[in-house]
Amino acid sequence: MLKLENISWSTPDGTPVLKDLNLEVPDGKSVVLTGPNGGGKTTLAKIIAGIYKQDNGKIYFDGRDITEVDITERAKMGISFAFQQPVRFKGITVQKLLELAAGKKLERDVTCDILSKVGLCAGEYVNREVNATLSGGEIKRIEIATVLARNSKLTVFDEPEAGIDLWSFTNLIHTFEEMRKSMDGTIIIISHQERILKIADEIAIVADGRIKMSGAADDMMKSLAENKSIIGRCSKQEALF
Amino acid sequence: MKEITKDLLREISEWNGEFKGAYNIREDGACVGRVSSKNIRIESKKDQPGLEIFIAANTKGETVSIPACVTHGDVDDLVYNDFYVGENADVVIVAGCGIHTETGEPARHNGIHRFILGKNSKVKYLEKHIGTGHGTGLKSIDPVTEAELDENSVLEMDTAQIGGVDRTLRKTAAKLGAGAKLLIRERILTEKDQTAKTEFCVELNGKDSGVDLISRSVARDNSHQGYHSVIIGNAPCTGHSECDAIISENGKVDAAPELHAHDTDAALIHEAAIGKIAGEQILKLRTLGMTEQEAEATIIDGFLS
Ligand SMILES: Nc1ncnc2c1ncn2[C@@H]1O[C@H](COP(=O)(O)OP(=O)(O)OP(=O)(O)O)[C@@H](O)[C@H]1O
Ligand SMILES: [Mg+2]
Numbered sequence: 001m002l003k004l005e006n007i008s009w010s011t012p013d014g015t016p017v018l019k020d021l022n023l024e025v026p027d028g029k030s031v032v033l034t035g036p037n038g039g040g041k042t043t044l045a046k047i048i049a050g051i052y053k054q055d056n057g058k059i060y061f062d063g064r065d066i067t068e069v070d071i072t073e074r075a076k077m078g079i080s081f082a083f084q085q086p087v088r089f090k091g092i093t094v095q096k097l098l099e100l101a102a103g104k105k106l107e108r109d110v111t112c113d114i115l116s117k118v119g120l121c122a123g124e125y126v127n128r129e130v131n132a133t134l135s136g137g138e139i140k141r142i143e144i145a146t147v148l149a150r151n152s153k154l155t156v157f158d159e160p161e162a163g164i165d166l167w168s169f170t171n172l173i174h175t176f177e178e179m180r181k182s183m184d185g186t187i188i189i190i191s192h193q194e195r196i197l198k199i200a201d202e203i204a205i206v207a208d209g210r211i212k213m214s215g216a217a218d219d220m221m222k223s224l225a226e227n228k229s230i231i232g233r234c235s236k237q238e239a240l241f
Numbered sequence: 242m243k244e245i246t247k248d249l250l251r252e253i254s255e256w257n258g259e260f261k262g263a264y265n266i267r268e269d270g271a272c273v274g275r276v277s278s279k280n281i282r283i284e285s286k287k288d289q290p291g292l293e294i295f296i297a298a299n300t301k302g303e304t305v306s307i308p309a310c311v312t313h314g315d316v317d318d319l320v321y322n323d324f325y326v327g328e329n330a331d332v333v334i335v336a337g338c339g340i341h342t343e344t345g346e347p348a349r350h351n352g353i354h355r356f357i358l359g360k361n362s363k364v365k366y367l368e369k370h371i372g373t374g375h376g377t378g379l380k381s382i383d384p385v386t387e388a389e390l391d392e393n394s395v396l397e398m399d400t401a402q403i404g405g406v407d408r409t410l411r412k413t414a415a416k417l418g419a420g421a422k423l424l425i426r427e428r429i430l431t432e433k434d435q436t437a438k439t440e441f442c443v444e445l446n447g448k449d450s451g452v453d454l455i456s457r458s459v460a461r462d463n464s465h466q467g468y469h470s471v472i473i474g475n476a477p478c479t480g481h482s483e484c485d486a487i488i489s490e491n492g493k494v495d496a497a498p499e500l501h502a503h504d505t506d507a508a509l510i511h512e513a514a515i516g517k518i519a520g521e522q523i524l525k526l527r528t529l530g531m532t533e534q535e536a537e538a539t540i541i542d543g544f545l546s
Contacts (some may be wrong), residue, residue, distance in 0.1 A: 050526055075530040087525040090485065091457075092543035100539065101529045146529065 001027050002048065002154055007057035008209075009043060010074060012044045017043050019209035020056070025202075027152075030180045030187045032200035032217070037100050039207045041190045042084050045156045047084065048188070049081040053109045062153070078153030082160060084190070086143035094142055095126040101146040117175045119168035136163040144172070155179075156188045161196060197221065242266065242273045245312040249339030253369045254308050262304040265292055269311055270318045276451030281305045283331070291353075298327030298359065306335040314346030314378040321353045326394075328359035336368040338384070340406065342376030356387070358394035358421075366398045376545035381408040388414070390421035392447065397424040402437065404430050405544060409437040419447030419476075425454045429544045431464035431492070440469040445478035445507065454482040459541050460492030468496040474507025484516040487544060488519040489537075 002025040010017040013059050018040050025031050033041050046052040048059070049149055050071035057210060058067050066074060089097065098114060106114075112122035118141035129135065140163050147155050160176075161169055179187055189196055197203055197217065203224075204214035213220070246268045259481035263281040266274040270290070277283045280300035284293045294305060311318055324334065344347045358364060373382040388396055402409060415423050423443060431437050443452045451474060460466045472480040486494040500509040518540050526536035 051524055051528070071524065071527040072530060072532050075528050079528075081528050083525065087519070087521045089522060089540065090544050092539075093545045096543065100526065100531070103530060150529065 001025065001060070001062070002188075003060040004044075004047070005058040006062070007044075007047060007054045007059070009047060009052055009054050012081050017209050018047065021057045021210055023211055023214075025186055025188060027186055028184045029201040030166070030176070030189065030199065031204060032197050033188060033204050034192060034197065035192045035206040035212065038082070039210045041046050041206045042158055043191060044206060045081060045084075045158050048154075048156055049079060049197070051081075073099065078185075080147040080150045080152040080155040082144050082147040082155070082157045083159035086139045088134070088139065090129065090131045092130050093126065093208075094128050094130060094145075097130050097142070097146055098149045103147040103150075106149070112153070114149050117148055117171070118179075119171040137165060137168070140164060141168060148175070149227065152185060154186045154188070156190070158190045159160075160189060161191060161193045171196070242268060242512075243312050245341050246273070248312045249310045249312075249341060249371070249373065250371075252368070252371050252408065253310075253337030253339045254335050254495075256306075256308070260304075260306045262306065263294075264306040265307075265316075266310040267307070267320065269313070269316055270320075276391045278303060280330075282484055283307075286321060286323075288473070289321045290319060292323070294324045296324065296326045296330050296332055297327055298470045300330040300332055304329065304333040304335060308336065309338045309350055309352060311338075311340040311350050313377060314324050314342040314344040314348050314376055317347075317349045317351075318414040319351045319353075321355075322531040324357065324364075326356065326358045326362045328362055329361045330359065331363040331366065332340065332366045336366065338368075338370050338382050340380040340382060342373045342375040342378045343374050344376045344378055346376070346378040347380060349383065350377075351381075351383045351385070353385040354387070356396065358388065358390045358396060360392045361394060362391075363395045364397070366396065366400075368398070370400075370402040370409070372407065378498060378538045379407045382406050383408075384412070386411075386415075388416070388423070390415065390417045390423060390450075392418045393420040394418070395424075396421045397426075399426045401428045401545070402430070404432055404435075404534055406437070407435050409435075409439075411437070411439040412439070412509045413440070414442045416446055416450065417450035417478075418482045419449060421447060421450045423454075424454045425452070425456075427454075427456045428458070429456075429466060430459045430461070430541070430545060431466055432461045433464060434462070434487065435464045435501075436466070437464075439469070441482075442473075443471070444473045445477060445479070445480060446475045447478075448476050450476065451476065451479040451482075452481070454480075456482075456484045457545055458484075458486045458494060459489070460494050461484065461489045463491045464532065465493045466495070469496070469499070470497075471499045471501065472509055472511075473501040474509050475503045477504060477506030478508070480507070481510040482511045484513040484515075485544075487518055487541065488515060489517060492538060
């Protein structure tokens with residue numbers, strides 16, 4: 001289980017972003033975080049991965065207090081994070097990056113398997129460098145593939161749908177559903193997409209640095225449909241419905 | 242041949258007890274092994290130290306290796322090697338230099354290579370430079386490369402110097418005829434108090450000639466690197482140069498690209514980027530379970546691969 005207690009975080013110039021936020025994610029569940037732009041979702045994900053250090057609050061993972069545990073150690077404990085904005089590496093091939101992620105050499109059929117989950121054909125990509133020549137959608141899919149390769153206890157996807165074409169999106173949804181069925185791992189997906197909300201066990205709305213509302217996905221979908229104002233100033237509201 | 246030479250050969254060339262194809266091994270300024278093949282003739286120069294290498298027209302798929310090793314301090318080796326590549330030949334040339342010292346005396350290798358490429362010939366040139374040993378004497382490698390590319394010939398140069406060499410001045414000059422292509426991929430890593438300077442001058446003289454020059458460098462500790470490229474387009478041609486550098490600790494890099502378009506149909510581009518390793522890159526690799534040091538090493542490894 002992942003548990004965040006009274007987490008707060010301010011920007012370097014002192015603007016509060018996360019305000020006394022509390023969140024519990026039970027094992028084996030898929031939780032979708034949604035909410036307005038700038039509400040604090042990515043910040044929350046970075047706090048979970050250890051990339052940002054909270055000013056206050058506690059984080060527990062698998063029964064252990066990981067508040068002071070660094071990024072590397074959290075990764076080793078089984079926390080994975082697919083970046084909203086993937087990072088590029090000159091000279092590192094897709095194959096190599098997947099191997100770095102998996103922590104071992106990968107046979108061709110394994111790489112192929114992972115890449116096909118994000119709708120990429122291994123033959124065309126394994127030897128490509130993860131550099132600026134990859135398109136936005138390609139790099140995004142490779143980013144997702146790197147966390148799939150890790151097969152972690154907890155995986156956080158930050159807007160996995162962004163920039164991904166419709167066909168690959170369907171594939172991706174399928175992959176998430178598979179993960180949900182087959183893994184005892186936990187997934188947190190940050191998303192603005194209704195189709196992703198629909199595969200969630202639970203939905204939490206992050207707005208203004210807090211969990212504004214959360215609950216079982218069915219109930220949450222209903223409340224959202226009835227009361228669009230829950231999202232408040234969500235500029236991507238149309239994407240939800 | 243000395244044991245040190247064998248160690249160096251393993252590092253700088255594909256040597257594993259023997260060479261494939263024609264070769265000449267130079268050790269402390271002397272020849273310690275030479276074999277010519279039916280199509281590739283290696284001869285000593287008459288007037289200067291060095292070799293003349295004749296590659297017959299239409300030679301296909303052969304390799305010629307001409308490594309040079311300096312095994313101790315107080316050596317200043319100067320060598321002139323000329324390569325004559327016949328028309329339509331398609332070969333691999335493996336050069337490379339290793340310097341080893343255990344004393345306080347300096348050691349230097351200065352290899353001056355000339356390549357004369359015949360029409361439609363194709364050469365892949367591989368060059369690896371290393372410095373080894375605990376000697377405090379300065380290890381210097383100062384290669385000079387001059388190439389003349391006749392019509393539609395292709396020269397692909399792949400050079401690497403990954404640490405260990407204290408001083409380097411590399412000069413590469415090329416003149417290209419119609420349809421000729423020059424591809425240069427250079428990688429340099431300097432550390433401690435090392436310095437490396439690299440100078441390129443490429444003249445695109447023939448119609449549709451082209452150069453693609455890619456330099457990747459990493460300057461760590463107190464090391465200092467200089468990059469100066471000059472591309473002159475005297476005809477309808479394409480030129481692209483890219484200088485990418487990572488600096489860490491007190492490393493310094495100076496980059497000065499020059500483009501001269503002397504023909505209205507000369508299309509020349511330069512890209513340069515110098516900076517620290519992007520923090521995001523380190524963070525990403527740490528989320529994959531690497532420590533900060535492992536992440537840095539992985540990024541640099543990839544960058545220089
Ligand atoms: N390192 C930082 N420095 C300054 N401000 C930051 C930093 N990181 C986040 N912020 C600010 O915190 C707020 C929340 O950002 P965050 O990226 O968490 O939003 P989000 O909910 O993920 O939005 P979106 O839906 O657009 O991705 C924003 O106002 C953002 O500008
Ligand atoms: Mg975000």
